[in-house]
Amino acid sequence: MLEATAVECERGGRTLFRGLSFALKGGELLRIAGQNGSGKTSLLRILCGLLAPTQGEVRWKGTRIAELREDYSRELVYVGHAPAVKDDLTPFENLDIACRLMGAEVHKQALTWALGAYSVPDLPVRKLSQGQRRRAALARLLLSESVRLWLLDEPFAALDPAAATYTEELIGRHLAAGGSVVYTTHQAAGIDARARVVQL
Amino acid sequence: MILAASRTIVRRDLLLALRRRSDVATALLFFIIVASLFPLGIGAEPNLLRSIAPGVIWVAALLSSMLSLARLFAGDHADGTLEQLVLSGAPLGVVVAAKTLAHWLVSGLPLVVIAPLIALQYDVASDLYGVLALSLLLGTPVLSIIGAIGAALTLGLRGGGVLLSLLVLPLYVPVLILGAGAVEMASVGLSSSGQLLLLGAMLIVAGVFAPWATAAALRISLE
Numbered sequence: 001m002l003e004a005t006a007v008e009c010e011r012g013g014r015t016l017f018r019g020l021s022f023a024l025k026g027g028e029l030l031r032i033a034g035q036n037g038s039g040k041t042s043l044l045r046i047l048c049g050l051l052a053p054t055q056g057e058v059r060w061k062g063t064r065i066a067e068l069r070e071d072y073s074r075e076l077v078y079v080g081h082a083p084a085v086k087d088d089l090t091p092f093e094n095l096d097i098a099c100r101l102m103g104a105e106v107h108k109q110a111l112t113w114a115l116g117a118y119s120v121p122d123l124p125v126r127k128l129s130q131g132q133r134r135r136a137a138l139a140r141l142l143l144s145e146s147v148r149l150w151l152l153d154e155p156f157a158a159l160d161p162a163a164a165t166y167t168e169e170l171i172g173r174h175l176a177a178g179g180s181v182v183y184t185t186h187q188a189a190g191i192d193a194r195a196r197v198v199q200l
Numbered sequence: 201m202i203l204a205a206s207r208t209i210v211r212r213d214l215l216l217a218l219r220r221r222s223d224v225a226t227a228l229l230f231f232i233i234v235a236s237l238f239p240l241g242i243g244a245e246p247n248l249l250r251s252i253a254p255g256v257i258w259v260a261a262l263l264s265s266m267l268s269l270a271r272l273f274a275g276d277h278a279d280g281t282l283e284q285l286v287l288s289g290a291p292l293g294v295v296v297a298a299k300t301l302a303h304w305l306v307s308g309l310p311l312v313v314i315a316p317l318i319a320l321q322y323d324v325a326s327d328l329y330g331v332l333a334l335s336l337l338l339g340t341p342v343l344s345i346i347g348a349i350g351a352a353l354t355l356g357l358r359g360g361g362v363l364l365s366l367l368v369l370p371l372y373v374p375v376l377i378l379g380a381g382a383v384e385m386a387s388v389g390l391s392s393s394g395q396l397l398l399l400g401a402m403l404i405v406a407g408v409f410a411p412w413a414t415a416a417a418l419r420i421s422l423e
Contacts, residue, residue: 048283048287049287050283050286050287050422050423051422051423052423069291070288070289070290070291070292073286073287073288073289074289076287078283078284078287080280080283080284081280082278082279082280082283083279083280084279084280084281084283084284085279085281086212086216086275086279086281087279088216088219088220089212089215089216089219093215097208097212098284100204100205100208101205101208101209101284101285101288101289101290102288102289103201103204103205103288103289105204
């Protein structure tokens with residue numbers, strides 16, 4: 001489904017990686033490995049379409065993602081480095097807005113359930129800890145099971161072991177349902193064993 | 201889908217403005233204070249005040265609109281929600297248009313409402329309030345729409361605020377000339393419909409094309 005061909009990325013005059021090619025089918029898990037500054041986040045952003053590769057191309061179901069634009073965006077969930085939740089809103093409002101922007105009108109109970117599953121307290125986000133913000137961001141995954149491609153940048157960062165295990169479970173379930181997941185991590189996670197690795 | 205997404209974004213930004221009322225109040229207070237400084241500095245000669253009123257009110261509106269522009273995308277950029285907006289299912293131009301509309305509702309519309317009160321300080325004839333408010337109603341959205349391009353271009357730059365003013369203020373000149381001109385025409389008893397129609401035309405053209413330029417600028421800034 002997702003296919004990268006000879007992707008090269010240059011940031012600030014330095015080539016981070018070049019000639020990177022891989023293909024990802026439904027039900028497959030891909031881990032992007034590398035040291036700090038090796039371009040893991042850049043690669044994820046290229047796969048999202050947020051960043052254009054210096055050379056090479058990324059295709060989704062055979063069409064270049066630069067041509068698909070929002071049609072491609074609708075097929076993916078990206079959980080980036082920043083949790084992407086607004087400080088002045090509650091996790092509930094944040095999740096509601098995120099779902100609506102993905103084009104899904106989600107029932108209130110489902111939102112409450114997703115936040116409950118990640119035990120995110122119902123406080124304005126500014127009062128939450130880093131880990132709780134992360135949980136509030138990851139709660140989107142529970143409502144995105146029908147979205148084919150998950151791109152997760154350091155999903156386990158700042159999470160406690162229970163939440164990390166739960167996230168791994170979610171990823172496992174998504175793979176079983178035929179979805180694809182690309183992620184980066186520095187923490188050793190149980191799902192790493194199932195993942196193909198792209199070394200940068 | 202597109203309509204639903206833009207409604208969500210407008211509602212989201214209005215809700216955020218409601219939670220951060222002080223930001224909204226600062227721009228409005230800035231407008232009031234700048235416009236009130238002139239009579240204090242120039243002196244209370246009624247004829248002079250009456251003749252400078254349209255220009256002063258319009259310049260104050262321009263500056264106040266500049267003040268809030270820097271925040272248009274910066275907050276969303278800092279917490280990562282801007283990336284999510286770019287990745288939402290709606291075309292980026294539509295997202296930008298919705299954000300700009302919300303920005304105008306919060307920073308432009310209050311100026312339109314308060315302007316007659318400022319005009320009162322300048323002893324402007326009461327039958328000109330209508331033209332003044334109408335010119336601001338047509339002109340201030342253009343300021344937000346054009347300003348959004350500058351805000352997107354300077355996103356994430358050091359000293360972006362000053363650069364933003366340098367980029368955007370020259371582009372505001374036609375709006376200033378037409379807006380203040382409309383009120384001046386009316387004050388000497390001539391029809392101001394020419395200026396107002398031109399402002400309306402600018403609003404339509406800018407409203408249709410500028411969001412796409414802003415979208416392109418945003419993509420560049422996010423890379």
